[in-house]
Amino acid sequence: MAESKTNRVALYASAFLVIILVLFAILRDNADIITLKEAKEILKNRSVKSVVASEDFVYLKTEKDLYKIVSSQVTPDMFTDYKVQVKSDSSIVVYFLFLVLFLGLGALAFRWLQKKRPLLLSAESKRESEYKSLSDKAYPIESIKSDVTFSDIGGISDVKSELEEIIDFMKKPKRYKSFGARMPRGVLLVGPPGVGKTMIAKAVANAAGVPFFYQSGASFVQIYVGMGAKRVHELFVAAKNNSPSIIFIDEIDAVGKKRDGQRNDEREATLNQLLTEMDGFENSSGVIVIAATNKIDVLDSALLRAGRFDRRIFVELPTNKERASILSKYLEKVPHDVDVNSIANMTVGFNGASLAALVNEASLLAIRGHDFQVTIEHFHHVKDKVMFGKKKLQILSPKQKQYRVTYQAAKVICATYFDLPFEKLLLSNEKLTPATDEPLIKHELESRVKMLLAGMVACAIKYREHASSAKGDLDEAKEIVDKMIQDYGMGSSLIPSENEKEILMKKLYDETRNLLESLQSVMAFVENVLNERESITKAEVKKRLDEVL
Known part of the structure; x- marks a missing residue:
């Protein structure tokens, strides 16, 4: 409070000093005094533009300068060719009014700033506190316990065989270290949306019996500079503290797109932090990064080099046999009278998520129709709704x-x-x-x-x-x-x-x-x-x- 009062006094003093200086500059007489001879010479040269007489001096104004001579030295016949203006005290009144106006405007501006100052300070402090809360807030990066097993996922026998080595490594690290082998630092799952990349990563964590840290690539893209990189660092610290563990980054292309070298925005800073963290793994860290993407062509080459994502696994759309296996999983708890091979034949181009939606829609249709079980007719009716979406039926003549x-x-x-x-x-x-x-x-x-x-x-x-x-x-x-x-x-x-x-x-x-x-x-x-x-x-x-x- 005392500091605020001192600042206010200093502000008033500064304003008063400025006003005095302005007033002095306006009111001071800056004309050069001359002799009678010099005055006659100037008048003779016809260089005088105007003549102003006051009680004490006569002012001669030329094109460039202003001169004055004592009134007692001049005679009226010296200015027969000039119109002499009489300088009255009214100019002082004008200056005084100007001073009052200046002081009034200054006071109004000062009061306006005083009123706005709390709002400006409030907005600034709000931004600072928001950033501080985001930067200092301890986001609870915690592992989740995966309850997804490979038996819950149908039709991924090829993928499973690729991942079994990693699972065995995490279970028996000494066996591999005795041969001088190191665990892959990263596994990149590549495939179209809906094929089950996230479920595969969860199944790996469940089979290995290790903590599973899930993050979406978009969660690293923050408004404030440095927040995404900080989030990446905290994620890796948490994973190392709970090693052996698995970090799963879904849709990594949201943060791992190619750098163009023309800018250094928040996304690129976050990507640099991710690359640094993956390089910082020791062989004994026991952390594996599994990432998923459906756009491998847009990923930065630094992510794809050896030593980061050492292994790439392509998860394609399921084949006919794999669709039948997936459908069998989803139909286990659904009362039905259908041949899964028939449904598999009619679902060419479906991914795992679409098959799950198909079974669910058929079940809902059976419930609406008060049927005791799902039949092939239910699947026929909902297949196009899942594939192409529900459209309003046209009224045809x-x-x-x-x-x-x-x-x-x-x-x-x-x-x-x-x-x-x-x-x-x-x-x-x-x-x-x-x-x-x-x-x-x-x-x-x-x-x-x-x-x-x-x-x-x-x-x-x-x-x-x-x-x-x-x-x-x-x-x-x-x-x-x-x-x-x-x-x-x-x-x-x-x-x-x-x-x-x-x-x-x-x-x-x-x-x-x-x-x-x-x-x-x-x-x-x-x-x-x-x-x-x-x-x-x-x-x-x-x-x-x-x-x-």
Whole structure:
């Protein structure tokens, strides 16, 4: 309080001194005094611009200077050619009013600053306290006990064999050290979202019986500079204090992206700290870092070099056999009457998370329908909802419905004829089979393009026109043909000609037309079924095709 009062007095004194100096500068007489002879010389040269007479002096103002001469020395006839202004005391009044105005404005500004000062100090102190609380707060970085086992995860036999060595190392470190072998410092799990990378890391921790420290890469990206690096350091300290242990960093690409060398922001500081911590492992530290990403191409090269992430494990989408294994796990506690192999066949392109969602949605549908168990029909109804999301059903006029029936009938016939992966078609579905990036042979790609063109071909045969809803299938067909010619070298030559794509598309269109024209009886059968119940299975279409072919 005393210090505040002293500061206030000093402020007032400084303000008063400034005002005195300003007033002195304004009121002081800065004219040079001259003799009568000098005055006559200046007047004779006609260099005087104005003449001001006061009680004591006469002021002569030239272009550049201001002179004064004592009034008693001059005579009126000296200034016959000039208009003499009389300097009165009113100028003092003006100066006084100016001083009062100056003091008033100064007082108002001072009071405004006094009122705003607590708010400014409060905002500043709030920012300082926020940063201090973030930097000083002891975030509880604690390990979690993993209850996930490898038996809970289906279809990862290849991945499990890769990780068993690490598990054995953490259980029996002396065995490996006796051979001079060191434990890998980092394991990078690479794969698309939803394949179970986090569950795999938890299963490793459970099998090894060690503490498991989980962090997301995004949790290291902080607003304040230095906070992310501090968080990384605290994580590694906690893991070392509880060694042997496992650190799992999910979505490491959030903090480990390539450095461009043009900036040094918080993310790069955090990445540098992570690299430093991984380099600082001693062979006896007993800490392994497991990281997961689906974008290995964007990671900084320093993370990927030997000595940091020594081992990379690619976790791909499950195969048919692996999907069946995963589904068996999820169906263990669900009352059902389904063949997991049938569901596995209809879920090409599904990851582990999608399969879990599929089983859950089928169970919820069974509960809503008051059924005693989940059947294959429940899976048929919810599969597209899981794959493509729930869409509002379009309200079709009778004519539009006939176009849709013909369009979908042609697609399901071609998909069955070429044995594309699907189990059932619903009239309301725009998609029939999921796109896949798996290596495909030329005739497999052509079969898919024919299926995508089939609806337009059938409508052209029957109605000589098709609906705008064909856009999605047409776009996908064009994309596949473009890749076949440009990327896969499946044209007439490895270097495609200008109209190669047009030639291939016309060839596939004509072949699809010939196929559908030869299967008009099957088209009629499928259209009748779709008109009656708005769905048909692959088995029904195949049975009818077998009767005709």
